Amino acid sequence: MTGVFISFEGGDGTGKSTQIKILSERLRAAGREVVETREPGGSDGGEAIRALIVKGAKDRWSPLTEALLMYAARRDHLERTILPALERGAVVISDRFADSSMAYQGVAGGAGVENLKALHALVVGAHDPELTVILDAPAEDGLRRADASKGETRFEDKGAQFQRKVRQAYLDIAKAAPERCIVVDARGSVETVATRIAEAVRQRLPAVLS
Ligand code: TYD
Numbered sequence: 001m002t003g004v005f006i007s008f009e010g011g012d013g014t015g016k017s018t019q020i021k022i023l024s025e026r027l028r029a030a031g032r033e034v035v036e037t038r039e040p041g042g043s044d045g046g047e048a049i050r051a052l053i054v055k056g057a058k059d060r061w062s063p064l065t066e067a068l069l070m071y072a073a074r075r076d077h078l079e080r081t082i083l084p085a086l087e088r089g090a091v092v093i094s095d096r097f098a099d100s101s102m103a104y105q106g107v108a109g110g111a112g113v114e115n116l117k118a119l120h121a122l123v124v125g126a127h128d129p130e131l132t133v134i135l136d137a138p139a140e141d142g143l144r145r146a147d148a149s150k151g152e153t154r155f156e157d158k159g160a161q162f163q164r165k166v167r168q169a170y171l172d173i174a175k176a177a178p179e180r181c182i183v184v185d186a187r188g189s190v191e192t193v194a195t196r197i198a199e200a201v202r203q204r205l206p207a208v209l210s
Contacts, residue, residue: 001032002089002207003085003086003087003088003090003092004091004092004130004131004205004207004208005082005092005094005128005129005130005131006021006091006092006093006094006132006133006205007093007097007098007132007133007172008093008094008130008131008132008133008135008202009096009099009100009132009133009134009135009136010121010135010137010186011135011139011142011163011167011170012141012142012146013022013141013144013146014135014136014137014141014142014145014186014188015049015135015145015190015193016095016096016135017038017095018193019133019135019149019190019197020036020095022190022194022197023194023197024036024093025203026198027208028207029091030052030210032206032208033085033088033089033090033091034089034090034091034093035082035085035090035091035093036087036095037077037081037092037094037095037096039070039074039077039095039096039097039100039151040053040054040069040070040095040096041073041078041134042073042077042082042094043071043076043077043079043081043169044076044080045076045077045080046073046074046076046077047050049072049073049076050073050185052069052156053066053069053073053154053182055151055154056154057154058158060154062111063076063105063106063110063113064105064111064115065108065164066105066109067101067105067111067113067115067119068119070105071100071120071123074097074098074123075123076103077094078124078127079113079120080100082094082127083127089153091208094129097129097132098124098128098133099132099173100168100169101116102116102120102170102173103165103170103173104166105136106166106169107169107172108158108162108163108166109167112147122164128180129179129180131180131181131182131201131205132149132174132177132180133168133182133200134174134184135169135193136167136171136184136185137167137182137185137186137187138171139160139163139164139165140160141186141187142163153201158177172175174206177198182200182204183196184196184200188210202204
C-alpha cells in the first residue's frame with residue numbers, strides 16, 4: 001500500500017479533532033494503518049517548539065518570527081513523523097499543516113503571502129498533502145467552541161476580526177488549489193459533518209476509502 005497524507009484545516013473551534021478521530025476509525029476499520037498527528041507539534045522537537053508558540057502574551061512573537069517557528073516545527077514533524085509513516089504505507093492525518101501558517105501568519109497576521117510561499121518551497125517542497133479538508137464555519141461559531149481550558153489561548157485571544165481573515169484565507173487557498181483542497185461545511189451535527197467528510201474522501205481518494 002502506498003502512504004497517503006491528509007491534512008485538516010479550519011479556524012479555531014471548527015471541530016477538526018473530533019472529525020479526525022472519526023475519519024481515522026473509519027480508515028482503520030477499512031484496514032489501513034492511520035497515524036493521527038498535529039501541528040504545531042507531532043514530533044518531540046515539534047512539540048517543544050509548540051510550547052513556545054501557543055502560550056504567552058498575544059504579541060510574544062512577530063508574525064514572521066511565528067511563521068519561522070511554525071516551519072521549524074514542521075520540518076521536524078515531516079522528517080521524524082510524517083515521511084517515515086508514509087514510507088511504511090500508512091495514512092497520515094494531520095490536525096493542521098502548512099495552510100495554517102499561510103492563513104494565520106501570512107494573511108491574517110500580515111507576514112506576507114510571498115514570504116510564506118518562499119518558506120514553504122524551502123521546507124515542505126513536494127511533500128504537500130494529497131488531500132486537505134478545510135472545515136468552514138463563521139468565525140463567531142468557532143470562537144464560541146474553541147477550547148480555552150488548556151491555557152493555549154494565544155490565537156483565540158486575537159479576536160473575531162482575526163478569525164474572519166483566517167476563514168477568508170482558507171477559502172482563497174481552496175480556490176487556488178482545488179485539486180488538493182475540499183471545503184466542508186462545519187455546521188450541523190458531528191454525524192452530519194462526518195458524513196460530508198467521508199463522502200469527500202471517497203470521491204477524492206477512492207483507494208483509501210471505497
Ligand atoms: P490547535 O491546537 O490546532 O488549535 P485549535 O484546536 O484551536 O485548532 O493549534 C493551535 C493554534 O496554532 C491555532 O490557533 C492555530 C495556530 N497555528 C498557526 O497560527 N500557524 C500554524 O502554522 C499552525 C500549525 C497553527
